[in-house]
Amino acid sequence: MNFTRREFAHLVGAGIALASEESAHALQQDTGRRLNYGIVGLGRISMGQFMPGVKISNRAKITALVSGHRDKALKVAAQYGVAEKNIYNYENYDSIADNKDIDAVYIALPNNMHAEYTIRAAKAGKHVLCEKPMATGVGDCQAMIDACERANKKLMIAYRCQYEPTNLRAIEMIRDGKLGTVELIESTFGFNIKKGEWRLNKKMAGGGPLMDVGIYCLNACRYLTGEEPVAVSGYSSVIDHDGRFDQVDENLVWTLKFPSGILASCSTTYGANSNGWYRVHGSKGNLHVEPAFNYDGLRIRAEVEGQPPIDQTTNDPSPHQFQREADYFAQCVFDDKQPKTSGEEGLRDMKLITAIYKSCGKA
Amino acid sequence: MNFTRREFAHLVGAGIALASEESAHALQQDTGRRLNYGIVGLGRISMGQFMPGVKISNRAKITALVSGHRDKALKVAAQYGVAEKNIYNYENYDSIADNKDIDAVYIALPNNMHAEYTIRAAKAGKHVLCEKPMATGVGDCQAMIDACERANKKLMIAYRCQYEPTNLRAIEMIRDGKLGTVELIESTFGFNIKKGEWRLNKKMAGGGPLMDVGIYCLNACRYLTGEEPVAVSGYSSVIDHDGRFDQVDENLVWTLKFPSGILASCSTTYGANSNGWYRVHGSKGNLHVEPAFNYDGLRIRAEVEGQPPIDQTTNDPSPHQFQREADYFAQCVFDDKQPKTSGEEGLRDMKLITAIYKSCGKA
Numbered sequence: 001m002n003f004t005r006r007e008f009a010h011l012v013g014a015g016i017a018l019a020s021e022e023s024a025h026a027l028q029q030d031t032g033r034r035l036n037y038g039i040v041g042l043g044r045i046s047m048g049q050f051m052p053g054v055k056i057s058n059r060a061k062i063t064a065l066v067s068g069h070r071d072k073a074l075k076v077a078a079q080y081g082v083a084e085k086n087i088y089n090y091e092n093y094d095s096i097a098d099n100k101d102i103d104a105v106y107i108a109l110p111n112n113m114h115a116e117y118t119i120r121a122a123k124a125g126k127h128v129l130c131e132k133p134m135a136t137g138v139g140d141c142q143a144m145i146d147a148c149e150r151a152n153k154k155l156m157i158a159y160r161c162q163y164e165p166t167n168l169r170a171i172e173m174i175r176d177g178k179l180g181t182v183e184l185i186e187s188t189f190g191f192n193i194k195k196g197e198w199r200l201n202k203k204m205a206g207g208g209p210l211m212d213v214g215i216y217c218l219n220a221c222r223y224l225t226g227e228e229p230v231a232v233s234g235y236s237s238v239i240d241h242d243g244r245f246d247q248v249d250e251n252l253v254w255t256l257k258f259p260s261g262i263l264a265s266c267s268t269t270y271g272a273n274s275n276g277w278y279r280v281h282g283s284k285g286n287l288h289v290e291p292a293f294n295y296d297g298l299r300i301r302a303e304v305e306g307q308p309p310i311d312q313t314t315n316d317p318s319p320h321q322f323q324r325e326a327d328y329f330a331q332c333v334f335d336d337k338q339p340k341t342s343g344e345e346g347l348r349d350m351k352l353i354t355a356i357y358k359s360c361g362k363a
Numbered sequence: 364m365n366f367t368r369r370e371f372a373h374l375v376g377a378g379i380a381l382a383s384e385e386s387a388h389a390l391q392q393d394t395g396r397r398l399n400y401g402i403v404g405l406g407r408i409s410m411g412q413f414m415p416g417v418k419i420s421n422r423a424k425i426t427a428l429v430s431g432h433r434d435k436a437l438k439v440a441a442q443y444g445v446a447e448k449n450i451y452n453y454e455n456y457d458s459i460a461d462n463k464d465i466d467a468v469y470i471a472l473p474n475n476m477h478a479e480y481t482i483r484a485a486k487a488g489k490h491v492l493c494e495k496p497m498a499t500g501v502g503d504c505q506a507m508i509d510a511c512e513r514a515n516k517k518l519m520i521a522y523r524c525q526y527e528p529t530n531l532r533a534i535e536m537i538r539d540g541k542l543g544t545v546e547l548i549e550s551t552f553g554f555n556i557k558k559g560e561w562r563l564n565k566k567m568a569g570g571g572p573l574m575d576v577g578i579y580c581l582n583a584c585r586y587l588t589g590e591e592p593v594a595v596s597g598y599s600s601v602i603d604h605d606g607r608f609d610q611v612d613e614n615l616v617w618t619l620k621f622p623s624g625i626l627a628s629c630s631t632t633y634g635a636n637s638n639g640w641y642r643v644h645g646s647k648g649n650l651h652v653e654p655a656f657n658y659d660g661l662r663i664r665a666e667v668e669g670q671p672p673i674d675q676t677t678n679d680p681s682p683h684q685f686q687r688e689a690d691y692f693a694q695c696v697f698d699d700k701q702p703k704t705s706g707e708e709g710l711r712d713m714k715l716i717t718a719i720y721k722s723c724g725k726a
Contacts, residue, residue, distance in 0.1 A: 180635075181602055181603060181634065183553075183602060183613065183614050183632045183634040183635045184551070184553065184614055184616065184630045184632050184635060184637070186549060186551055186628070186630060188547070188549055188628075188642070188644075190546075190547065190644060192646060231598060233596045233598070233618065234618070235594060235596070235618050235619075235620040235626050236626075237620065237624035237625070237626055238624060239544055239546060239623060239624035239625070240544060240646065250546065250624070251546050251547055251624065251625075251626045252626070253547065253618045253626040253627065253628040254618065254628070255596065255597070255598050255616045255617070255618055255628065256598075257598040257600065260602060261600035261601060261602035261613070261614065262600070262602070262614075263598050263599075263600055263614045263615070263616040263630065264616065265549070265551075265616040265617070265618070265628040265629060265630045266628060267547045267549060267626065267628045269546045269547050269644060271544065271546040271644075271646055272543075272546045272547060272644035272645055272646055272649070273644075273649065274547070274642075274644045274649060279551070279637075281551075281553060281632060281634075281635035281636070281637045282635055283555060283603065283634055283635055286635070286636065286637060
């Protein structure tokens with residue numbers, strides 16, 4: 001997660017972290033080599049984003065599906081040209097070990113299943129790209145890292161914003177000193193959740209909006225500063241006693257202190273719709289990205305001393321962000337390189353989330 | 364500060380808290396009765412805002428000046444038609460007691476002088492309109508309240524945003540339930556301070572940016588919710604070791620928890636320019652006021668379920684906010700009514716500021 005300037009230049013050079021209006025896709029060379037993904041969990045993010053992203057990629061391919069709903073899986077398989085023999089369920093999942101059509105799995109299950117399905121994939125000799133949050137607790141994160149290390153397989157957490165042009169441009173502006181000394185960051189992300197979502201089940205979700213959407217703000221504070229917080233503090237609350245928040249919190253605010261002295265104030269909610277956004281205040285200028293975490297339409301605004309103001313909406317339609325993510329992980333596997341958003345990166349956020357909940361009195 | 368709906372309607376009815384594009388001035392009736400103000404301290408806010416505000420008022424008048432610089436005072440007196448006999452300095456200030464041309468004083472001195480000059484004014488039998496922050500500590504605030512009560516004189520803290528149309532419109536929307544249940548508030552205010560400002564002197568200022576500009580955010584969280592925080596937490600830091608922050612902090616972030624469960628995340632800085640703004644997230648809509656605390660050009664944006672979006676910049680040029688404030692206090696004196704932003708209101712903020720500093724380890 002800590003980009004050095006050289007790493008950043010490398011990413012940009014590779015066309016992966018392309019901080020421009022052109023899509024990574026358009027610039028890619030088809031090397032002929034593709035990473036074969038098995039998709040674990042056919043929910044909204046898999047079906048609506050990741051799979052369409054892989055479809056427009058020439059470094060990745062969908063070759064297998066893992067689902068509890070065989071009928072659904074058969075339809076999706078037909079759509080993506082996946083062989084029927086490569087459809088698995090959660091019982092026979094371990095037998096992917098015997099299937100050479102699968103190099104890696106993309107795990108998009110409820111949070112509490114991330115650890116088990118990552119560890120089983122590693123044991124089956126597959127690389128793992130796992131959705132955020134990495135798991136529901138620190139112990140599971142460490143077990144996932146250990147399992148992948150033992151199996152000598154790559155593990156990446158799907159922090160797609162760290163591969164997305166507008167966010168990379170924000171990072172670049174900060175690293176290049178355009179804002180001068182960074183002093184403050186603010187960030188918020190929330191939505192008005194519907195009754196019945198698995199995200200409201202404490203066991204499945206591990207927590208409330210911080211686990212699900214607040215994690216974007218937390219992760220952003222870390223990639224924008226390139227620092228690890230030395231102190232965290234938070235408050236959580238439930239206002240709407242309509243049955244949605246019997247298990248998890250509704251609202252959460254928190255503050256972070258970084259070693260350099262940069263301070264961040266953040267908030268997240270399941271009780272109100274809020275764009276995901278951040279603002280960075282530096283001695284020489286300000287940066288405002290809103291929306292910052294959406295699948296497309298990201299907008300960056302900046303006022304920097306002695307320069308014309310920036311106000312640009314990235315022309316990078318969905319599912320390009322997911323294509324980039326899938327491609328980046330493929331390249332890590334091909335190059336035997338640790339992903340920038342490795343298991344360690346997910347673990348760091350989980351430790352901070354745990355500390356924030358502890359501060360809220362929810363440990 | 365806790366507006367009941369009836370109080371709010373009363374304010375609006377009086378044309379003082381007018382939440383519309385028309386200026387309070389235009390609608391005022393000249394009753395012939397005016398409150399005669401003595402101006403204590405001829406700095407930027409007095410000269411640039413308050414005095415021009417009174418000049419366009421027909422309920423208030425400037426009849427005396429208190430300044431350490433007689434030459435400056437003579438020039439200003441000529442400009443405002445103040446009799447030379449009504450020019451005072453800090454030594455003979457107490458003799459305003461004998462001057463029937465003075466009903467009230469407006470105190471715009473460095474923060475640490477607010478208490479002394481309020482108490483001396485009360486003893487001299489004058490009403491007091493005092494700039495924010497009320498003082499540099501809780502004890503002084505209480506002493507100011509006590510002195511004014513003993514003298515049976517009104518005391519108002521110049522929280523001008525509580526008399527300003529855009530902020531009142533935001534409050535009205537919230538009280539009317541337009542946003543549904545309020546869940547989260549965010550607010551920031553900061554500027555890149557120049558070396559040599561008295562605000563950087565701990566003794567004179569009482570603290571860093573929280574005392575000076577962060578107080579707008581803190582006060583806004585209270586007037587927007589109409590609640591008093593039950594818990595506060597903060598971090599402060601100094602990043603720029605360029606001599607400016609040898610005595611006061613540079614950055615401060617804090618969170619507030621309100622009895623209803625509303626949470627707020629706020630920040631302030633002397634190290635970067637930031638618009639003063641707030642955002643309110645409710646179950647049915649969002650409100651964003653930016654700038655929210657400037658002397659003019661305030662802009663309100665709102666997205667409310669089932670209604671067309673609002674994006675309106677208030678046509679209420681400076682110094683109308685100060686006119687409103689001066690007029691409102693005049694009316695309180697005429698009606699023998701406790702100002703909405705009384706000494707108690709200033710004291711509440713000072714108690715919270717003290718608690719936030721304590722949480723930052725600066726008590």
